[in-house]
Amino acid sequence: MARSQGRAWGQTARPCAFGQLTPPVARPLLATMPRVLVLLAHPVLERSRVNRRLLSAISDLESVTVHDLYEAYPTLSIDIAREQALLVEHDVIVFQHPFYWYSVPAILKEWQDLVLEHGWAYGAGGTKLRGKLTLNAISTGGPAQAYRKEGYNRFTVRELLAPWEQTANLCGLRYLAPYVVHAALKVTGESDIVTPRDGYRRLVTALRDDQIDLERAARAENLADEIDAVLAPREVA
Amino acid sequence: MTDSVLAMAFVYLLAAVICVPVAKRLGLGAVLGYLVAGVLIGPWVLGFVGHEHHSVGHFAEFGVVMMLFLVGLELRPALLWQMRKPIFGLGGAQVVGTAVVVGAAALALGVHWKPALAVGLIFACSSTAIVLSTLAERGLLKTQGGQASFAVLLFQDIAVIPILAVFPLLAMVPAVLSPDAAAAAGDSRPGWQTGLMLFGAVAGVIAIGRFIVRPVFQFLAAVKVRESFTAAALLIVVGIALLMQQVGLSPALGTFLAGVVLADSEYRHELETDIEPFKGLLLGLFFISIGAQIDFGLIASEPAMIGGMVLATMTGKLVVLWSLGRVFGLDRPSRWLLAFSLAQIGEFAFVLLQFGMTERVFTAEFTAPLVAAVALSMGITPLLFVVLERVVLPRLADPGREARPHDEIATDAETPVVIAGYGRFGQMVGRILRANRIPLTILDLDPEMVELVGKIGVKVYYGDASRVDLLHAAGCEHAKLFVLAVDDKEEATKIVENVRHHFPHLTILARARDRQHYWELRKLGCAQVFRETFGSAYEAGIAALIKVGFRSYTAHRLAKRWRDHEEQTLEELGKHWGTKDYFARARMAMEEAERLMRHEDPTVYVERDAAWDNESLRADRKVDAAAIDAERS
Numbered sequence: 001m002a003r004s005q006g007r008a009w010g011q012t013a014r015p016c017a018f019g020q021l022t023p024p025v026a027r028p029l030l031a032t033m034p035r036v037l038v039l040l041a042h043p044v045l046e047r048s049r050v051n052r053r054l055l056s057a058i059s060d061l062e063s064v065t066v067h068d069l070y071e072a073y074p075t076l077s078i079d080i081a082r083e084q085a086l087l088v089e090h091d092v093i094v095f096q097h098p099f100y101w102y103s104v105p106a107i108l109k110e111w112q113d114l115v116l117e118h119g120w121a122y123g124a125g126g127t128k129l130r131g132k133l134t135l136n137a138i139s140t141g142g143p144a145q146a147y148r149k150e151g152y153n154r155f156t157v158r159e160l161l162a163p164w165e166q167t168a169n170l171c172g173l174r175y176l177a178p179y180v181v182h183a184a185l186k187v188t189g190e191s192d193i194v195t196p197r198d199g200y201r202r203l204v205t206a207l208r209d210d211q212i213d214l215e216r217a218a219r220a221e222n223l224a225d226e227i228d229a230v231l232a233p234r235e236v237a
Numbered sequence: 238m239t240d241s242v243l244a245m246a247f248v249y250l251l252a253a254v255i256c257v258p259v260a261k262r263l264g265l266g267a268v269l270g271y272l273v274a275g276v277l278i279g280p281w282v283l284g285f286v287g288h289e290h291h292s293v294g295h296f297a298e299f300g301v302v303m304m305l306f307l308v309g310l311e312l313r314p315a316l317l318w319q320m321r322k323p324i325f326g327l328g329g330a331q332v333v334g335t336a337v338v339v340g341a342a343a344l345a346l347g348v349h350w351k352p353a354l355a356v357g358l359i360f361a362c363s364s365t366a367i368v369l370s371t372l373a374e375r376g377l378l379k380t381q382g383g384q385a386s387f388a389v390l391l392f393q394d395i396a397v398i399p400i401l402a403v404f405p406l407l408a409m410v411p412a413v414l415s416p417d418a419a420a421a422a423g424d425s426r427p428g429w430q431t432g433l434m435l436f437g438a439v440a441g442v443i444a445i446g447r448f449i450v451r452p453v454f455q456f457l458a459a460v461k462v463r464e465s466f467t468a469a470a471l472l473i474v475v476g477i478a479l480l481m482q483q484v485g486l487s488p489a490l491g492t493f494l495a496g497v498v499l500a501d502s503e504y505r506h507e508l509e510t511d512i513e514p515f516k517g518l519l520l521g522l523f524f525i526s527i528g529a530q531i532d533f534g535l536i537a538s539e540p541a542m543i544g545g546m547v548l549a550t551m552t553g554k555l556v557v558l559w560s561l562g563r564v565f566g567l568d569r570p571s572r573w574l575l576a577f578s579l580a581q582i583g584e585f586a587f588v589l590l591q592f593g594m595t596e597r598v599f600t601a602e603f604t605a606p607l608v609a610a611v612a613l614s615m616g617i618t619p620l621l622f623v624v625l626e627r628v629v630l631p632r633l634a635d636p637g638r639e640a641r642p643h644d645e646i647a648t649d650a651e652t653p654v655v656i657a658g659y660g661r662f663g664q665m666v667g668r669i670l671r672a673n674r675i676p677l678t679i680l681d682l683d684p685e686m687v688e689l690v691g692k693i694g695v696k697v698y699y700g701d702a703s704r705v706d707l708l709h710a711a712g713c714e715h716a717k718l719f720v721l722a723v724d725d726k727e728e729a730t731k732i733v734e735n736v737r738h739h740f741p742h743l744t745i746l747a748r749a750r751d752r753q754h755y756w757e758l759r760k761l762g763c764a765q766v767f768r769e770t771f772g773s774a775y776e777a778g779i780a781a782l783i784k785v786g787f788r789s790y791t792a793h794r795l796a797k798r799w800r801d802h803e804e805q806t807l808e809e810l811g812k813h814w815g816t817k818d819y820f821a822r823a824r825m826a827m828e829e830a831e832r833l834m835r836h837e838d839p840t841v842y843v844e845r846d847a848a849w850d851n852e853s854l855r856a857d858r859k860v861d862a863a864a865i866d867a868e869r870s
Contacts, residue, residue: 044849046788070790100849141854185855 035063035208037090038137041097041108043070049187050139050196051098057201063208065090069107076110083115088128092207093173095164096137098184102153102160104136112167121171130172133207133214135223136161137200139184144222147182158221177220179203199227206231248285252278253521268371269619271521275528276616286529297526300519301366301584302478303512305394305489308369308387309496310505317497320388327385327565328392331579334557335361339550351407355598356607358400359590360550362393364583365489366523367618372578375622381685382574385567389558389579394490397585398435401485401592408597431485438484442477442491446498454504470511527584531612532605539606546610547617551580568684570633577625581614644687644698651712652676655743656720657702657732659690662748662769663722667695678711682723703731705739713740721747721763726754733761756811775800 038058042051045068059066067086073079087093097104104112119125138157146153147160157180158165168175181196203223206212213230220226252274260270278285340357344350368386369378377383450473457465474492481491499505536543555576562572590607593599599607654670656663659681667677679697681687687699700707702723713719719736723729729747736743747763749755758766775796782792806826813819 043790044788046791047849071788074789074793098849 034065034090036061036065036092036094036204037086038064038066038094038096038204039069039108039111040066041069041095041105041111043105043107045070048098048139050181050184050193051096053190053193053197054096054137054139054181054200057197058204061201061204061208064204069111070105073107076107078107078111078114080114080117083111084117084120084128087115087132091132093129093132093134094137094204094207095134099138099140099157099160099180102155104164116167116171127172132173133176134168134173135176135217136164136178138178139181141185142183143186144180144182147180156221174214174218176214176217177223177226179223181224196224199224202231203227245286248278249274249522249525252525257521265623266371266374266619267521268367268374268524269623271524272528272616272619275525276531277528278525279529279531281531281533297519297523298584299478300516300521300523302488302492303474303516304366304369304520306474306492306496307509307512307516309493309498310500310509312497313500314497320384320391323385323388323565324392327561328389328396330561330564331389331558332358332361332393332396334561335554338553338557342549342553349409351409352593352599352603355404355407355589355593358396358403359586359593359607360554360582362397362583362585362589363390363554363579364581364615364618365390365394366520366584367581367615368578370520371619371622375626377574380571380574381567382562382571382578385562385565385571385575386578389575391493393583393585394487394493397487397490397589398485400589404589404593404596404598407593409599434484435486438480438486438491439494441480442495443498445473445477446495446502450499450504451502454507466507467511470508471515473508474512523584527612527615530608531616532609535605535609536613543606543610543613546606547614550582550610551614551621554582555580570630573625573629573633577621577629578618580621581618582611584615586611644700651715652678653716654678654718654720655708655711655713655716656680656722658682658721658723658748659686659695659697660722660724662724663720664690666720666722666746671695678716680707680711703728703735705735708735708739713743716740716743719743719745721745721758724748724750724769726750729754730757730761733758733763737762752807752810753814755807756814759808759811 038055040051040055042048045052045055055066058064065086069078095104095108097108103109116122116129117126121129140147140157142151142153145151147155147157149155153160157178161178165175179200181193187193203212211231216226217223217230220230223230253271256274256277257267257270260273261267277283280286336354336357338357339360340350340353343353343356348356368390372378372383372386378387453469454466457469473495477491477495478488481488499508558579559572559576562575567575587608590599590604590611594601594604652675654675654677656667656677656679659667659679660683663679663681667679670677679695680700680702681690681697682699682701684699687697690697698711700711702708702711713736719740721729721732721736723732729749733745733747736745745763747758747766748769749758749766750769752768755766755768778799779792779796782796783789787795810819810822810826813822
């Protein structure tokens, strides 16, 4: 909070830094070292069915920073230095967003283009993100069956995310399988989303606590389907 | 008793309520409104109030005391220290100069030198109450001329003390000034003792302001009783006025000092808001009582003598003030403001004339016409302001500009952008361009602004952008863009006409005051026109949406839609502006906006936001069917 208010003076892009539903960077007060950064991108979160609920499942976790990009940059003018500082501070980067046209909402593309600078994220001297973990947490309108070779979307979600996987690869990040909540259009109430919500919390907690089978998580198709397998051995231990 | 008090209050308030708005509407100012109200209810017109106005007057004089307290609150000690030169230099010269001129005139008329000098000193004082409230009402207090006037008034307030001290020495019948009589007058202390008391009182005021007011107010703030705050604020003013009266200082001066001491305190605004309404009412009462005091009977019996005295005195004061303004380096409008505002004889004269009579400096026959003249001169002061604003200053405007020659614009000043007007608006545009290394030629007509901005390293040329030769000198032939940022409507229009006529290749970005000005400038051919407060109000609107719970991005999108609608309507309406169906169109546009606003869903006002909407998708069976097909396959 202090960070965002401190910036309000110098920053011309944001006319006002107070009064948002979610502060730009919400961080638990007692957090020790931040571990997981959730970069949320939803242009109309107030009308969202899935993302809003996924968010509420993790927003109270310690050492997890939720950064609401549309709230922070309503005119899409992104503060590069601030974004890079956030990336450096955290070990796990989660991109949480709806799957628009088999890709990310506009602000996340802008973020990608501006923040992942040459010489910083990749290329000569671009080592700042080396060794960190990353994944996409996604909601799709269509059902799971649509996202396969025989389905009407013809590709799996993971295949469609190839640009993100390769971006991570180029920047030296370890890319984990996406956490996909399908058929968001069918969600009408809280009860439709208990399982994915619960799974998301378990996943983010495990990422924070280093309690995850990374090999399996990197190989998987959809972490939501394999959450037990990915977490089981460590959770039992 | 209660009945008469209520009746009196009713008459005074009614007169004020009727006269003040009328005077304001006519552009004559509230002070004149009060004075006229006083004349109307006074003994010579309606006769509602008679002799009791003396007691009312005493009560009302407290308004002046409160006003000076408030003036003091605005002046930090550091600021006052900065003003020491005009206060003692200009103020001192004014009192001495006027006293000499008036005194000499009286001598020439055959008055003995003692009363002549006394009258000179009395007439040197101007009316703090009328001048300060008129200057404040017209927003002139912070100008160069206003500040000079204030400095002179402050000195006069200080000067009243030595004047009072000198009067006994000017007595025409020295025998009366026996030790007994002096003792009866309560003035038996030796000089050093009086001096010590004065010093002690001033130190006491400062100590109260510094060490007592704060803890008391802290305590009251903790108790949270609103009235006790107000009572405490009044107590400070009344208490200090009382203390000052005891030691023979002017209460106004004392409370002014207290105000200055408290100007740095965190309770400054609290005090201001508490005292302000009392001051306003009492000051109004004061002006009314001045109006009621004008003795039209005496004036009617001796019109030539009193009229001549008023005219001669005010002319004399005017000349002295104007010359001093010149000597002290005021610019021409400020000189005229100083001279016109301080030309009257002030309310101190009533007190001093009375005192002069008890000290046997004057006789009662000698004093009566003087009192009438003083009241008359105060009465016509607001009229003088009207003359100054409507006759003198407009004539001065052009020669005033000539007083400072336009700056020679360097030949290498050929820049792609010319900015006319470097006030709040122009500066913002200029700073953004400068930050991106765009060379600018900047013109401004305000010498203070030119100097101020020059101090932070921005070269602004002093000059009138409505003059074609200056536009040539500014390199308009070679420039690409002309940013019109002057705040005066007529001035802006004139500049646009000249630029369009002589430099048609220039793109003009113009600042407009309001809608009509917007259309006017658009019609004259400005590429883009910006209503001067639109941008900030727009941003405030967005902030307000966010405050009431909209997400930031949504707020920005909704506001942008509204803005597009607004700008489109503005352009549309502009096409009809000046034609006979404009009002019909404007009404239609307003009705349309209201009709849209009546919907319960606020987003309807800016048309339904269908982006990222999946309601239709959810309802679309085909998508489902496709999904089912996919499932089967």
